[in-house]
Amino acid sequence: MNDTPGWASPGSAPSDGQDQGAPRPAEPADAGDATARWSKEQPPAGQWSPPSTPGPGGSSPGAPAPGSLPGWGGGQPGGPGHNGWGAGWGQPPAAAKPGVIPLRPLGIGEILDGAVSTMRAHWRTALGLTITVAVISQIAVILAQRYLLPEPVTVDPNADPAVAMSQLVEATQSSLLSLAPATVVSLIGILFTTAILAVVMSRAVLGRPMTLSEAWGEARPRLLPLLGLTLLMTLGLAAIMTVGILPGLLIGSGAGAALSVLGGFAACGVIVWLWVRFSLASPALVLERQGIVKSLRRSAKLVQGAWWRIFGVLLLTLVLTSIVSMIIGLPFGLVALAVDGEGLSGLLTGTPVQYGWAFLIISGIGAVIAAAITYPIQAGVTVLLYIDQRIRREALDLELGRAAGVPGYDTPRS
Structure with a gap:
């Protein structure tokens, strides 16, 4: 057990459909051969209830003290399994929080807060990475927009209905095609980030720092499989969209x-x-050192039964980012239109134009600044969703607690 991505070795316990041969998460620190330590005299099921009237000293007459019941965790707050209710009846203790998240299942607010806290705590690493990725991405988008995309289609408002419909179809195709480079490059950039x-994030949840060079050294062996995963997902999504719109494009009429x-x-x-189902494949590929196909299967297993929850978190994150x-790009876009006279005249007259270099560069600078802020948040939410699903299904919080050295988690297993 260590603080490297090896802590994320897949467990099999509550995950539906996992192979029984997969390695299981480690047992709690005080649970090595736990049945041998349990008392033979266990309380009968369903007969324990909270005391109604406290007696002298804050406890009911005849009520056993918390922590003295057989099988209780000795009342240590935040211990493995969260079973030490030393703070009083009815209120579980607060979970340990060695890093940016508490070691328990997370709420939506905690996931968003953890992503922002990681960006703030490791801003040099996050900004260094995202600015590099964003600059490369924007250069690719600018070159594609300048040299690869066709000229915008002009719709003649005075044309007869048949010609106007044909022009409308061509304009729609041109608009969708113009969005393709930015969408594909953004997807690749987010996956890479x-x-x-x-x-x-694997260090941030443990409360330990990590430099960009250290992160690069850990992730570099996974870059080739990551590239394969990115290409596979990109081509797969593009193929699905092509299958959806190609029949209508071949017909060409209003129908x-x-x-x-x-x-x-x-x-x-x-x-x-599919985006939600395979959204956790990227962190699984890096942290668990899985192959491409296995990481996709791993993501599908972790998402199973929680699709709508993960979709809601990802959608909320997408809306916020x-x-x-x-907000960041609008001022740069207005400045770009003002500097590029051709673009401003086209905007005022309503006719499509080919934007010049000034517009593309200035708007690209705004896009780089926006990406430097939003990419880490989107990436952090995805990774924390992966960690949260493993906490819910495989008790990953126990492994994280041991790695962080939290009291109650770090007892050697017998």
Whole structure:
């Protein structure tokens, strides 16, 4: 047991459908051969109830003191299994918090707070990584927008209905195509950032610092499988969208446009379902050192039964980060339009134009600043969702407590 990504070796206990041969999470520190230490005289089931009237000294007459019952954890707050209720009847003790999160199942607010706290505590590492990824991503987007995308389609408002519908279909295709480079590059950047910051997060939950060079050294052996995972997911999602809209595009008429819209909505539904189902594959690949296919299966098992909860957290994070990106990018976009005369004239006249270098560079700077803030939050939420699911299913909090040296967790196993 250590504080490297090896702490995340997969457990099998409560995870549905896991192979029985997979390594199990470590037993609690005081539970090595626990049955041999239990008293033979156990209280009968269903007969214990909280005292109604406290007696002298704050306890009911004849009530056993907390911690003296057979099998209780001795009343140590925050101990393994959270069974030491030394603070009083009816109120469990607060969970240990050696790092950015408490060692127990997390709420939505705690996941978001943990992601922000990690970015604040390790801002040099987070900013160094995300700025590098964001700059490379924006350069790729700018070059694609400048040289690869076709000229925008102009819709003639005076054209007859058949021509106007054809122009509308072409304009819709051009708009979707113009969004493709930024969407794909953003997806790749977030996956890459999530993988590197997963190593940082594995130390942050233990309350231990980590430099960018250390994080790079830990994650570097996983870059090739990570690249394969990223390409596989990107190509798979693109193939699903293509299957959804291609039949309508081939037809080309008004009916084809309607079919493309319906197929696009259906494809988006499938993409969202798969996006949530495989959202934990990246941290599983890095922290558990799994292969590409195994990390996808691992994510599917961890998400099983919690799809809607994870979808809600990811959607909320996406909305919040989109608002932050819009607030940061809007001033840069207005300045870019003012500097680029062609872009401003096109905006005022309503005609599509090919934006110049000034617009692309200035708006790209705003996108880099926004990405430097939002990428760590999105990556942190994904990693904390992975940790939270393992805490809920595999008692990972016990492993984390031992790694952090929390009292009650670090007793050697017999």
